[in-house]
Amino acid sequence: MPWIKQDMCTSCSLCVNECPAGAIELNADGFAEIDEAECIRCGRCHDVCPEDAVRHDGERIPQEVAENLRWVRRLLGHFQDSQEQAAFMERMVRFFNKQKKVRERTLAAITAAEDKPVAGIDAAILGLSKNRTTDSSKE
Ligand code: SF4
Ligand code: SF4
Structure with missing residues (x-):
């Protein structure tokens, strides 16, 4: 699933308007954000973004593994x-x-x-x- 690298997003809303599933909104900080549960993985947001801010899912694997590990590490703190x-x-x-x-x-x-x-x-x-x-x- 595509995701949006928010430090590259200029809040132009092109992807918001292009999304056929209504799965993108500008968040409270004004950056585009994809609702994973609604996204139909069509890739239009990726094609339309002038900033290349819509990134491929595979790029997030290291980040997601790191999130899991941080979670495990935090819970480990309950045990001495x-x-x-x-x-x-x-x-x-x-x-x-x-x-x-x-x-x-x-x-x-x-x-x-x-x-x-x-x-x-x-x-x-x-x-x-x-x-x-x-x-x-x-x-
Ligand atoms: S098209 Fe790209 S720059 Fe514009 S709002 Fe969407 S993600 Fe941000
Ligand atoms: S991949 Fe398609 S459905 Fe998903 S957020 Fe992008 S434009 Fe919307």
């Missing part, structure tokens, strides 16, 4: 004892493994639905709601 710290780290490994599993299964369902996207996604959701056996395995 090395054994407690180790136990907490194991819990975080389980948490991120679960996140990975959710993403992998979402990706598999989307890939399987490529030929008939609407029917395929609906069938996948129906299948999941019928089969609510929680995966209690601890990865």
Whole structure:
């Protein structure tokens, strides 16, 4: 998904006006900001921006990893004892493994639905709601 590097944005609103999903607004500081939940990933904002301020998603991977690590580091501050710290780290490994599993299964369902996207996604959701056996395995 595209994102906006705000120190490059001049608040011209071209992307706001071009977005077919109404997913961009100028925030309180006057810079464009994309609502991830509404963005349909069409790329028009990227094409129209005269400042090259609309950036590709992959550029954010290091930043997002750093955010995760800062979060883990902050929570680690609750534990002084090395054994407690180790136990907490194991819990975080389980948490991120679960996140990975959710993403992998979402990706598999989307890939399987490529030929008939609407029917395929609906069938996948129906299948999941019928089969609510929680995966209690601890990865
Ligand atoms: S088109 Fe570019 S410079 Fe203009 S508001 Fe959008 S992101 Fe900012
Ligand atoms: S990629 Fe398309 S839908 Fe998403 S913010 Fe840009 S113009 Fe809007």
